[in-house]
Amino acid sequence: MNQLSDRKYFIIGIFILIGLIYIARLFYIQVIDDTYKLDARNQAFRYKTEYPIRGYIYDRKGKLLVYNEAAYDLMVLPKDVKDLDTADFCDLLGITKEQFLKKMKKAVQAPNSPRRESIFEKQLSPREYASLQERLYRFKGFWVQSRTLRKYPKKIAAHMLGYIGEADKNITEKDPYYKDGDYLGISGIEKTYEKVLRGKKGMRIMMVDVHNREKGSYMNGIYDTMAISGKPLTTTIDADLQEYGEKLMQNKIGSLVAIDPQTGEILAIITSPTYDPNLLVGRARNKNFSMLLKDTIGNPLFNRSTMASYPPGSTFKLVMALIGLHEGVLTADTRYPCARGYPPLGGRPKCHPHASPMDLHGAIGTSCNSYFSYVFKSVIDDKKYHDTYKAYQNWRDIAMSFCLGTKTGSDLANELRGNVPSIKYYDKVFGKGSWKASTVISLGIGQAEMGITPLQNANLVSIIANKGYYYTPHIVKAIGGNENDTLLDRFKVKHYTKITDTAVYNDVIRGMAKAVEGGTAAGLKIEGIPYCAKTGTAQNPHGKDHSVFVCFAPIDKPKIAIGILIENAGFGSTWAGPIARLMMEKYLKGEITRPDLEKRMLEGDLIHKGKTTEEKTTH
């Protein structure tokens, strides 16, 4: 018996051993191995995103441009759909059985799955929602998730504002903030100020049971985060001016940009033809989008003000004059001949008939091609550089300091750089050392390969109005009501061009003033407000010349600078000039003293009926 009672030690030993093994095993799965914790979270938690309210957008005077409207996505979790009365359900939604089956198929197939919720019907209106809501409880597996859609009460500035789209795979892979189907800014300031406007998504952690039923918030919500609303933006746009400009530009192809030279604020930025921004919202969006895409003549989705590159044409003659004066190869009294063209090259580039020879002011007033070809040649052949390349590089550097051939750095989305050809480029075209001033003479009159955007054009006018400096043109004045937001700091920096001598500018400004007093823009005077302007045409190798007009007003302490270009509309004073004039008057006076001009501009249709005859009247 004694021996047998020793067996208790063995038995107790086994008991303790098993206990230790179990405790060790528990230590492993509970303390060391994290996978079970993760699995538990994935199973028992449902992470519910709280979508923040996207920031509203206002004009400079506080008028509402963009707000949000509630919309409702009908969601489906296919595995929960049971005992569905299909006929009743289709009836409620107003869809056919075929459509229903198609949508269900989409919800079940990859990348969706029966176990994954997806959108069954997108963006129901509040009215549709109201009728649906009452009866939805009968359809298991369906529920409604509220979202917000952008609304545009004024229907203006579509291109500048841009539109919202859904995040796709490309976006979600690049930025994990976005999940499939989230809305984000795709173009315009919706894109450039996306991070400000979107706010911050919140997250609620809900507990669910094995049947995926919600069981309340995890730990009473202490790990939940609230959605933070997006900040509202105050733009620099004057909504009235923008709206007026869009009306004037209707049925014309082109762009107008108006800038306050004293601040660089963009007062109006118009691309024509434009579209109602409300079209790219909601369920009709895809349909409307393809409708707009189909219009290949007007191409309304094309944002001309920052994305189109036009030859600057006559406007560039102002820069040419500034460079000539700055380099000392030109004075206000320098006279050059014109023989309906530039005489040294046998009348090329060509010019229109006018008195000859003329001084600088006269040449600006008549926009003489010959005169500025002479100026260009004298700059490039300037003895002090001994070398065409050095002189050309100097010329190009100065031109680029006026933001030509380089992005202005504005806060508008997708800005084009434009082009001022480089030495490298011409070496490639003509061969190294085998080109000189006369080879590229048409650069002097803003033609050849040169290209600028309407925004750069308006900024150029600002620089002249400011006599040598500019603020980066921008569209946002305040973020969340704060004008001193650090994001806006860069718009408060004065940028000087390489020409800072105000006397040089005064000579050019005097020439521009003359154009209004008694030159090409004489018919477009504004009572009580003397202003400066330069009419012009930009030769268009693809068709009729573009109508160009640049101006700023008033002459002293300018408040508005405008660059406008209308495609295939001929002389600047025919269409571009009157519209610019009306815009200045509207902005500075708030009323129009030339209803006749206004009527003609509003009614002018350069797209559909061909050209009217009035273009021959002024010149």
Add this chain to the structure above:
Amino acid sequence: MRQSTNNSIFYNVDWITILIYVLLVIMGWMNIYAAVYNEEHYIITDISQKYGKQMIWIATAFLIALIILIIDESFYTAFAYFIFGFFLVLNLAVPFLGREVKGSRSWFRFGDFGIQPAEFMKFAANLALAKFLSNQHIKISDYRNTIISLIIIGVPMVVIKVLQDETGLAIVFVAFIITLYREGLSINYLLLGFLAVILFVMALLVNNMYLFAIIGALCVIAVLFVKRNAKNLFIIAMVGMIACGMVKGTSTVYEHMEPHQKVRIDVLLGRGTVDLKKEGYNVNQAKIAIGSGGFAGKGYLQGTQTKYDFVPEQDTDFIFCTVGEEWGFLGSSVVIILQLVLIIRLVFMAERQRSPFSRIYGYGVASVFFFHLTINIGMTIGLAPVIGIPLPFFSYGGSSLWSFTILLFIFLKLDSHRLQILR
């Protein structure tokens, strides 16, 4: 009798054991509350809920304990065989007389409450075994007595398994092997059993041909290291043959198992591909629940995996998941240690008995508790196959609580008279 002068029924009872018992029962009740917690019926005594029902089971269990302590200790020795016979008949009858509930034919139903007679077979068999082995003329090393002992254990097993199809309740009787070992069963039986388990696992994991080769190689090595006389060579040859037979037998047994049992073994051994949505679901969910508890647990009533039904049977067989999830490693360890303390205390108490009957009975109680503990917790942490047996004092259910209470308190009663020789 010497103590007859003292009439208190609590005279000389082991209060430490009672304290641990009460502690475990109350912890179990709280865990059932957490496992099936229902916000609409948040009162723990609400008898429409399982925690309310468990309260009734606990109250009646205490009453039963009291009755057991009142009954004279000689009753258990005198009526051991009778009790065994009574419950055996009851178990034979239940498939025919009991009402079928959810396909199970092991229940007597009284309204909302049910009784499973198989649960009570444990203490009955334990009494019978103690009665038989405590006979002065019995030596267990005599193979006839071994066989009779195995019959006392085996008959209830067969009845419960074959007639009632309750594998979990049947397999528990294996626990009495520990008692038999303590009473003198040759260690060879245990080694043989151990070898059987090892070979069973190996046979399912390793190609049988390799196993035969390994067994052969081991036999050759054994021959080289022992005195090469006829007896030793015979033993080695026998062991080798038995081992090979077991390997072959394992495959046959496995092939003849029911699909769900095969799957449980596959899950435990990680054999083949286990579908976590189907056959692997229970164990995986149990491990997730326990594993997610971490070091200190999620806090009482804060469990998500058990409360929200991810873990199946979270109030009965998988109740330990609630402990693991809400109390973490600390709480789980405390429960295991507390149960082991109780079991080891029972062993020590058994050893202090003057009466072999009491000692054998005590070992039986410790063995049954230990078996339940090992299998139940083992299956939730993936160390034992899924066999549906309750965790003592924790799993919801009246029959099991009553059964464990009866097992324990009969021994406490016997222990209070430990200085007597009971026959």
